[in-house]
Amino acid sequence: MPSAPTSVADLAGGLREVGYLPGEATTLVAYLAIKLGKPVLVEGPAGVGKTELAKALAAHLDRELVRLQCYEGLDEAKSLYEWNYRKQLLRIQTEQAGTGWEAVQEDIFGEEFLLARPLMTAITSEQPVVLLIDEIDKTDQEFEAMLLEVLSDFQISIPELGRLQARTHPVVLLTSNNSRELTEALKRRCLYLWLDYPTLEHELEIVHLHAPDLDEAVARRLVEVIGMVRELDLKKPPSIAESIDWARALLLLGVREIDADTFNETMSVIVKHRTDMDVVAERVGLKLRSPADVA
């Protein structure tokens, strides 16, 4: 269904179809982003489905997903465009004799010699795309400044060529783990969406969707336990992906009930730090024991 959604409910249904259960705010902001053509800045703890949202949007809108993974030191050459230097050299060499500089210059700084990197791919694509700029907080401020032109006007200025205007309007998502404050200028151009850990019911639904064979009671217990674990002060609280993994693991093991023993055995699926494991075993393991003893 390549057409734009007509209502928020429509979009929610569409995202569900492709296996993503959005929260209410998520659907609304995504809908507004598509309608208004504004980028969305998605923030939240690791593993709450920020990247998944982009993938789901792309799948639902039937668009290609162009992904730019950010890291420290990412620069224009890696993100926007680069001149295909070797090809240019070859061209010069083959035409060495006879052609004047003027002719060659016009030749070698043409689009043919441009290597498109993700941002440019997204801008110049014939079909509208979903552009995902992942972990924007990992880059330097200089890079952010460069993004401003792309995000507000959907165009790229290349000194030798002039401006490249977007032919279609991409849906842009920027994700951030909040490891550094983003600049006001960037925030100003975006809609803001804070993705948090889902509520109990919502997460239960997600687990159901991804592990449909898991027993209802076990799934509920699982989500409750995950909630408990997240309350603790851990280095890395379990993400949604980890609850799904755990649900699948329990399914494989054929577990009928989560008691202290099962928990201790399978804990490593959701907790991934030595010190965290001690904390969790002590605090949650004990809690699991007490109702079992009473029963």
Add this chain to the structure above:
Amino acid sequence: MSPETTDGLPARILELGEELRREGIAIGTSEILDAFDVLGEISWTSKDDFREALAATLAKSQEDRRVFELVFDRFFFRTVEVAARQEGVSEDEFVALDELSEDELEALRAQIAAALRDGSEGAMRDLARLAIAALARRQEGSGVIGVDVQRIRRALGLRAEPQPDLPAGDPRRDGVPREALRRFEALLRRELERSQIERTGNLPPSRPLGELDRALPSGPLADLAAVHRVVAQLRRRLATQGMQARGHRRHAHVDVRRTMRASLQTGGVPVELKFRPRRPRRPEIYVLCDVSTSVTSASVFFLSVLHALHDTFRKMRSFVFIERISEVTDIFERERNFKAVSERISTDAGVADISGYTDYGRVWSEFLEQVEDDLHPRATVIVLGDARTNGRDPRAEVFAHIAARAGRTFWLNPEPRLYWNYGDSVIAAYEQYCTAFECWTTAQLEDFVRALTRPAATAGR
């Protein structure tokens, strides 16, 4: 939409923007325009959609979002009340439920507890009004809404903790969900406010959100997590600010040597200019932190600030002191975990002698002994302490010597300026040689960070 219109939604949105600005959220014209844009796309009848859409355009960080929620609720509540007063609409005064028998009251309690457990908003609102009607009349209202809310909550026997002495079927037995309790209290507060507005016929003046003047956590039981949050924010800011400061001083010094060398490729014509790379001068920082009992509450915080600074500045040496001084630089470098750091410092720093009282005079001379040769005009010295000497000689001349050797000297005092120089505080003796900051709220800390990250005007290059 003309800007003169004083009624209708556009005006309300603008007012909301104003109010948010007053609470310190940066809202530009572009945000306001976006807000109008999104309102064109959604239905206004759903309160949640309306709020989410506005939040997505106006509140651009989690912190902003929290403020937004508070302001949004208050703002639209007030707007509705104002409109109601202008139209002369008033809800019926609460039916006086003066004589509610103990049985009926008990039934009401159970009903409210059940509603809280199920978390249904509508039922909770109705029951909140009922509870006010039943209870606020019985006892004289105190006039202070916050007090009345707590009084009603207690009278209803609602607690987040389990109450095992209640009968088995009672929904309050396992404790009421904390989140639901908080919402119920908010509803009570709102209904009380509404009835107050109707009684007095006007709105109480709107006050800025008090809790947002975040004071530093103090007291020995200070929540370490809260300290960490503040420090994490500080670290982000430090990381960003250093960057900006560097960007301001754009320079282009041609590196003649490298340019000449590169020109060999083009037959001696300097086609490509080589510039000297911009190497940001990382300041060298010396930090002295008082860890004596008179600053116990502050030193937890100071230590974590130290910790954050260590992550940001490479060239930094830290010392802790009480009567003597002890260098803890390598503890910070080895340990990345804050808890471990503070444990290590308390066990093996060995800074207290017998009395456990701070001896600034001795600290200065020991510090000077250790670092005199390393101090130079590009170094920054930061002292964290309350300058209470316990009657000992402040030896300000030694401190003056340190300040003279170092480029910049800062003093962070965890006491409000009002208390300075009272009792055994001798900060005046030191203040003439350094820049002293009072530092007991995060805002003050940020001021200091700004001063610190600003490159020193005198710094040689």
